[in-house]
Amino acid sequence: MQSNAKLKHLFNPDSIAVVGASRHPGKLGHVIMSNILRAGYKGKLFPVNPAGGEILGLEVSTSTDNLPVPPDLGIITLPREKVLTAMEDLAAANVSAICVITAGFRETGRDGFELEMAMADLARRKGITLLGPNSLGLVNTENGLDATIAQASPAKGSIAFFSQSGALCSAILDWADGENIGFSKFVSLGNKAGLSEADVLEALGDDPETKVIIGYLESVDDGEKFLRKARLVTEKKPVIMIKAGTTQSGARATSSHTGSMAGSVVASTAALRQAGIIQVHDLEALFDLARAFATQPLPEGPNLTVVTNSGGPGILAADACEGAGLHLARPAQKTLDILSEALPPFAAIYNPIDIIGDAKADRYRVTLEAVATDEFTNAIMVLLTPTASAEIEETAQAVIEVAKDCDKPIFACFMGDERIGPGRDMLLAAGIPCYGYPEPAIRAISAMHAQYSWRHRPFPVEVCFRRDKGKAERLIRKSRKIGLKELPFADAMDMAMAYELPIPETRLVRTSDQAVRAAKKLGYPVALKIVSPHIANRSDVDGVALDLHTPREVRDAWLDITTRTQRKRPDAYLAGCLVQTMGPTKAREVVVKFTQDPQFGPLISFSLAGPSAEVLKDISYRLAPLTLQDAQDIVREIKSFPLLRGARGEDPVDLAAIEDILLSMSQMASDFPDIQEAELNPILVNAEGALVTDLRLTIG
Known part of the structure; x- marks a missing residue:
């Protein structure tokens, strides 16, 4: 180094x-x-x-x-x-x-x-x-x-x-x-x-x-x-x-x-x-x-005040604010009183503050002086369109002079080209960013507020979960010794237990008779799932049967699943089926994965199971090791998060249970760079907790 x-x-x-x-x-x-x-x-x-x-x-x-x-x-x-x-x-x-x-x-x-x-x-x-x-x-x-x-x-x-x-x-x-x-x-x-x-x-x-x-x-x-x-x-x-x-x-x-x-x-x-x-x-x-960033202080909050001589650009700025995570500030009563007295009757004193098209430099100055001391304003954007009455260079000078005594970031948006050129050059020379459109100015303000939030974020809390690392090492060594690239299901579930992941009672069976005996021992209802090292996604072969209540249903499901899989994937080796206790009722299905990136190491992903991830790519990502904040953010970042929080009267799921699983997987990924890929799919989660029903581990 x-x-x-x-x-x-x-x-x-x-x-x-x-x-x-x-x-x-x-x-x-x-x-x-x-x-x-x-x-x-x-x-x-x-x-x-x-x-x-x-x-x-x-x-x-x-x-x-x-x-x-x-x-x-x-x-x-x-x-x-x-x-x-x-x-x-x-x-x-x-x-x-x-x-x-x-x-x-x-x-x-x-x-x-x-x-x-x-x-x-x-x-x-x-x-x-x-x-x-x-x-x-x-x-x-x-x-x-x-x-x-x-x-x-x-x-x-x-x-x-x-x-x-x-x-x-x-x-x-x-x-x-x-x-x-x-x-x-x-x-x-x-x-x-x-x-x-x-x-x-x-x-x-x-x-x-x-x-x-x-x-x-x-x-x-x-x-x-x-x-x-x-x-x-x-x-x-x-x-x-x-x-x-x-x-x-x-x-x-x-x-x-x-x-x-x-x-x-x-x-x-x-x-x-x-x-x-x-x-x-x-x-x-x-x-x-x-x-x-080089010329302006960081805004201490997301509240922006827009001063404009034209309603249209003000509306564009308002739209851009919403998409950038900023808010249009509501001016303090003191500011409103000053503006009511100083501006024409037809001016809009609420944000965006529209000082109307005949505004000259003095009107911009008095408005900016009032806004600069407004307690609810964190940043200011000055919009100017080159109307017949506009005093472009004088307005630029007014902005420059107000900015000298203002501890808030001030951005200018002088729209146009030839006429506004001298004013734009004055502003840039004075260290005030000047843009041709509202959107890039809003993006800059948003980025600066994000930087302020980053510097003032809570101290990251790293979590080290209990695990039996020695047992996990033995399982990986065993598979490597016999030349397997994927851990057998029984070993994968033992790995899950080594990392204290919540898993259902499960039996691997090779015949329908064994399936019935396993179901009786586990207690009905049960689920039946095909097992094959060549089939990554059981839904591709319709290889899952749920909520089986009787021996006859288990036998029929065994015949259906194995026959269908052999027909759809004649190349696949069938190791048998899993018999599992049924997961929690009214549960959402989520997926946690990690892969080893060649540059940055373990990359963890989170999504809902099904089309939202597979087709719409509604997936969030973080690199291991995860902090507690990372685990919370990765869950809340997906667009489908409202479904987990509870939508249309449904109960919210246990988010802390999902976060615990993410942190455990982060620990596993950090402990074993030899694990090239791991997938928990699906994880069933409801208001009472979460259950990992399947785990695949691929080793390098």
Whole structure:
């Protein structure tokens, strides 16, 4: 793990050696040199090239052996086959950090992968901080360091950006230059042979010049480390990210781009949420939020007041509020009294506050001054449409002056293009986010309120359930020894008992006579279920018979189930049937599963049984280990939750019983990474409790 002390020489080097420096303007080694000098870097800069001579007014060293002083940072722009040797030479020169610009490593196949692993091994053995390969470089505007091969140099600001895509970095630098967005740090991770997103995230979290961290992720190499670091950072400052590779096509493109394996979409989404990271899906939203977080305080509540000179945009804002989890504040009586006296009779003094179309700057000012001190308002949005009476620049100035003495976030939405341009530019220059439509402004306010709630959430309570871990280990070892990928049902139910899951009395039987004897011993009524390692879902073969009250019903059900299964799945091995005591009456059926995600580990899911999950995908997800709050949230997050809470006069189910099962499964998933997949389906739950009627466990 890279410490922030080791990253010091990457971001704040006193000396830099550019290995592969070139006097030809089109070469990467020349672009790097030019950018470093143009940005105003004050440290020592050493171009290295066997040809010697002079580059951009600096004397060239023919090798790293004869550098005047050991460099803090070495930047390599050589062809791929020369990179490892150059790293060895820099290591011999006692370099502290290396950035490899060169591409053509793991993303190109086996030879490139092996070369990259050799580079990573060298960096680890020598204690060198390695950025890249396949990196665009890095920027630290605080000390004038622009060690990139990009054409545009970023302005100074309080937003830090990191990305795995160098080309995207280059495009964003160019776009930010046109939008007057400044950065504190800018890092292109490349293939992450050394520094990972978790290392950079940790460093940026401790950076005093950075208020907001934004990033572009394609893959995460160590999901647990990333989550651990991210949780610590989001306690201090907002982190906003785009996660690429969220479709099957995108995942394939991610692998070919960086040679990284992508995890599942739902796992990465759950990971970002549990770490307190704000996920967006396009670059426009990324920078909309970054600008808002960098310039405005967090709203301490969800209550928004909208001031507008047009009713239509006010209605759009109200609609957007409801969808974003915000509320239109009801102004305090004192505020209403001020507005009643100051505004025309036809103005709407309730929220949205419509000061009508002939409003000039003075009317905006008096309204905003009243709202700024309103005790029920947590955030303010100023809407302006360019009516014939609108004083656009004067209104922008009024907003700026009110914002100076206001401790609440203020957002502007100046709708239009050419006429509102000067006012929009004034607002942005003064640090007030200005949008062209209400919806992106509302999304930004909602995200900021979510960040406030995240920082003020209750301390997470981790729960460790009692279990017989030794017994569970023996069951898994037994199945592995005889080559089974799925635990036999009897062993699976023993595993459930080891984790104190509530299960019904069950017997595995192989004949109809055994089924009748088992039913008599358990007590009627009973259920009969087909058992086959090749049938994951019994409903596919109609392999369940419920509420059997007599021996004749049990025999008939046995014949029906086995015959039907053999006809529908002649390839399946039938191990027999289960005889179980019937579960609770008036019960809902729910499903709990977990699978092992390659990047983030155990991914737990929760849903109702049946079409709502299978067809409508009404499923919620969290990564193990679950906290008590996670277990509560995952149950309440599905759209079908009102059915569990009690709908149309029905009793609510025992939610605590479901949460206990989720926490037990989280414990099992964390205890045994060898369990590739587990499914409790169905779990019967009513007002009195829950019962796990079936459990499947697949081991790797």
